Amino acid sequence: MSTVLAPAAPLSIGPLTLDVPVVLAPMAGITNTAFRRLCREYGAGLYVSEMITSRALVERTPESMRLIQHHESETTRSIQLYGVDPKTVSEAVTMLVAEDRADHIDLNFGCPVPKVTRKGGGAALPWKLDLFRAIVEGAVKAAGDIPLTVKMRKGIDADHLTYLEAARAAQGAGVASIALHARTAAEFYSGTADWSAITKLKETITDTPVLGNGDIWSAADAVRMVEQTGCDGVVVGRGCLGRPWLFGDLAAAFRGEELKAEPSLGEVAIAFRRHAELLVDFFDDENRACRDIRKHVAWYFKGYAVGGELRAALAASSSLDEIDELLARLDHDQPYPGADAEGQRGRAGTPKVPSLPENWLDSRELPESFRAELTAAELHHSGG
Incomplete structure (x- = not known):
């Protein structure tokens, strides 16, 4: 089809x-x-x-x-x-x-x-x-x-x-x-x-x-x-x-x-950073915005080779500067991982x-x- x-x-x-x-x-x-x-x-x-x-x-x-x-x-x-x-x-x-x-x-x-x-x-x-x-x-x-x-x-x-x-x-x-x-x-x-x-x-x-x-x-x-x-x-x-x-x-x-x-890891990082920036604008509170973006970390980086330690650090970040420092550690040239980045996301629950x-x-x-x-x-x- x-x-x-x-x-x-x-x-x-x-x-x-x-x-x-x-x-x-x-x-x-x-x-x-x-x-x-x-x-x-x-x-x-x-x-x-x-x-x-x-x-x-x-x-x-x-x-x-x-x-x-x-x-x-x-x-x-x-x-x-x-x-x-x-x-x-x-x-x-x-x-x-x-x-x-x-x-x-x-x-x-x-x-x-x-x-x-x-x-x-x-x-x-x-x-x-x-x-x-x-x-x-x-x-x-x-x-x-x-x-x-x-x-x-x-x-x-x-x-x-x-x-x-x-x-x-x-x-x-x-x-x-x-x-x-x-x-x-x-x-x-x-x-x-x-x-x-x-x-x-x-x-x-x-x-x-x-x-x-x-x-x-x-x-x-x-x-x-x-x-x-x-x-x-x-x-x-x-x-x-x-x-x-x-x-x-x-x-x-x-x-x-x-x-x-089919975004590279660098392109995903740009989207993640933009999302955090827009949350700061929405909340008018950088710390609150950075707490809110934490729940999105696993969804953005699903399928990409991003180490657990770096993921955890992103999920605990408290400022845009800290997010920038962490995103700079990523391999921005890493290509799109294909099927591993696709498919179901979010909690499905059980009947x-x-x-x-x-x-x-x-x-x-x-x-x-x-x-x-x-x-x-x-x-x-x-x-x-």
């Missing part, structure tokens, strides 16, 4: 037009302004903020207000919200629109984290279809002319799939696109994503763009997903960790060009029985007794 497509048609998400149908998936603690700017420097598409809890935003907590800030170079300001209460989500959307803080808003219904699902939030929420519908309808109404989209999973587990019904409800509410991570909450990030579910969703939802997510580790994977499923675009998460140049590969593939970045509220699966309707627990589900976690 080819690693390129015939030039892809632009993707329309409401009034927004993406020349390249690629979206950076929200990842908590990862897709801050610094990482979004870095990925944008390599490629094209839509770059979404890390997930923001709607209640924290309505309460205007300092951290949530910092996270919704965009750099002036981010010409399409995209924010993902997580919420469980229709009123609170609508208030959060209203605030973003009234204060002109976003050009695109996404709602997350894909979080598989037990702390969220055991309260009925995240990937567990679409099981209560009326609650899901109320949240989405209220948010679309509050968004007005700003395109509002949703991201979800297949369902809770193989016996409790929700994505087709939820997608129909979202389409009926007027969302601008629907993204599907083709796993259930029970699968977490393990195993292989079920791309056939994306095909089925695309066959079911014909008037709203459908985006596919799951196991896109390369531009070739993205091309294969589009060809196999017919989806209108792709959402890339863990595949770009330590590989911001993946967005250049993706842009080329969707423009019908043959390109695959598990989802944590859910007591008797959650007994009915598709939301008992009044669960509403207090749903409020408690508004925690800040990654999840797609």
Whole structure:
């Protein structure tokens, strides 16, 4: 199968037009302004903020207000919200629109984290279809002319799939696109994503763009997903960790060009240093930025011959000067290691029985007794 497509048609998400149908998936603690700017420097598409809890935003907590800030170079300001209460989500959307803080808003219904699902939030929420519908309808109404989209999973587990019904409800509410991570909450990030579910969703939802997510580790994977499923675009998460140049590969593939970045170790070092520099700008605190870049060390240098002692030192650095001194020790001429630098990255986890509220699966309707627990589900976690 080819690693390129015939030039892809632009993707329309409401009034927004993406020349390249690629979206950076929200990842908590990862897709801050610094990482979004870095990925944008390599490629094209839509770059979404890390997930923001709607209640924290309505309460205007300092951290949530910092996270919704965009750099002036981010010409399409995209924010993902997580919420469980229709009123609170609508208030959060209203605030973003009234204060002109976003050009695109996404709602997350894909979080598989037990702390969220055991309260009925995240990937567990679409099981209560009326609650899901109320949240989405209220948010679309509050968004007005700003395109509002949703991201979800297949369902809770193989016996409790929700994505087709939820997608129909979202389409009926007027969302601008629907993204599907083709796993259930029970699968977490393990195993292989079920791309056939994306095909089925695309066959079911014909008037709203459908985006596919799951196991896109390369531009070739993205091309294969589009060809196999017919989806209108792709959402890339863990595949770009330590590989911001993946967005250049993706842009080329969707423009019908043959390109695959094969960076030398020196080029990786430049990207790593640029990421650290952008984090300093984001945090306005060099020490905090250097602590934050530590989690990216293993992803950037995956497959390269970089000794354990040097990796450990990079993961303990506390200043840009120290990072510069350590990067200078690398063999900058070391060539791209091929397959060793590719493939899965990030934690996959293992399949598990989802944590859910007591008797959650007994009915598709939301008992009044669960509403207090749903409020408690508004925690800040990654999840797609």
